[in-house]
Amino acid sequence: MAFPKIGNLAPAFTLPDQDGSKVSLKQFRDDKNVVLYFYPKAMTPGCTVQACGLRDSSKALAKKDTVVLGISPDPVARLCKFIDKEQLNFTLLSDEDHAIAEKYGAWGLKKFMGREFMGILRTTFIIGRDGRLKYIMDKVKTKSHHDDVLALIEELGL
Numbered sequence: 542m543a544f545p546k547i548g549n550l551a552p553a554f555t556l557p558d559q560d561g562s563k564v565s566l567k568q569f570r571d572d573k574n575v576v577l578y579f580y581p582k583a584m585t586p587g588c589t590v591q592a593c594g595l596r597d598s599s600k601a602l603a604k605k606d607t608v609v610l611g612i613s614p615d616p617v618a619r620l621c622k623f624i625d626k627e628q629l630n631f632t633l634l635s636d637e638d639h640a641i642a643e644k645y646g647a648w649g650l651k652k653f654m655g656r657e658f659m660g661i662l663r664t665t666f667i668i669g670r671d672g673r674l675k676y677i678m679d680k681v682k683t684k685s686h687h688d689d690v691l692a693l694i695e696e697l698g699l
Contacts, residue, residue: 544646544664544677551577551668552644556612556634559620564610564634567672574607574699575668576690578681579647581661583615583623583633587683591663592629594687599630605694606670612636612647613661665690669699 545552555565569575576595580588595602595609602609609631613620620633634641639661642648647664650657665678665686675697678689 544679545644545666545674547674547677549674550672551575551666551674552641554641554644556636556641557617558635559617559624559633561617564632566610566668569608569668569670570672571670572606574605574670574675574694576602576607576609576665576694577612577645577668578609578663578665578686579612579642579645579661580663581613583613583619584626587663588613589623589627591681591683591686592623593627594684595631595690596627596629598687598691601691602694605691605699607694607699608632610634612641614639614642667693667697667699669697675699 553566555563558564611633614637617635636642639648642661647662649662651660663681667676669675676693
């Protein structure tokens with residue numbers, strides 16, 4: 542899988558959120574920057590650390606007119622539990638067939654404990670108000686992800 546090109550329009554999508562409502566990337570166009578992050582599985586240790594960091598940075602992100610969308614192959618019901626359990630204040634989207642992850646190059650071969658399998662490659666995409674891809678973070682550290690995202694938004698002048 543290859544990443545979309547920086548400077549191009551981000552690949553369009555419409556996915557169900559934690560409540561089953563449809564969310565499209567285009568609904569944020571001309572209004573908000575988007576931090577689109579792909580994570581492997583709700584309610585697992587690394588994904589929880591990453592999500593809670595973003596939750597705690599919501600005011601700083603809002604000041605930059607930026608929304609967060611998290612995408613995983615989890616079903617809607619699991620996303621709802623994750624939001625409730627961790628009191629997340631941003632939207633999670635269900636990509637059960639991983640079609641959107643594939644479009645973004647965030648689906649591929651992973652290695653864990655000597656095993657190889659296909660799964661989500663933890664990746665974050667920063668999309669400007671114009672709908673264009675501004676930056677791709679493919680080396681994500683779950684503990685500092687929120688700070689790294691804020692620094693990038695500042696650096697990019699978004």
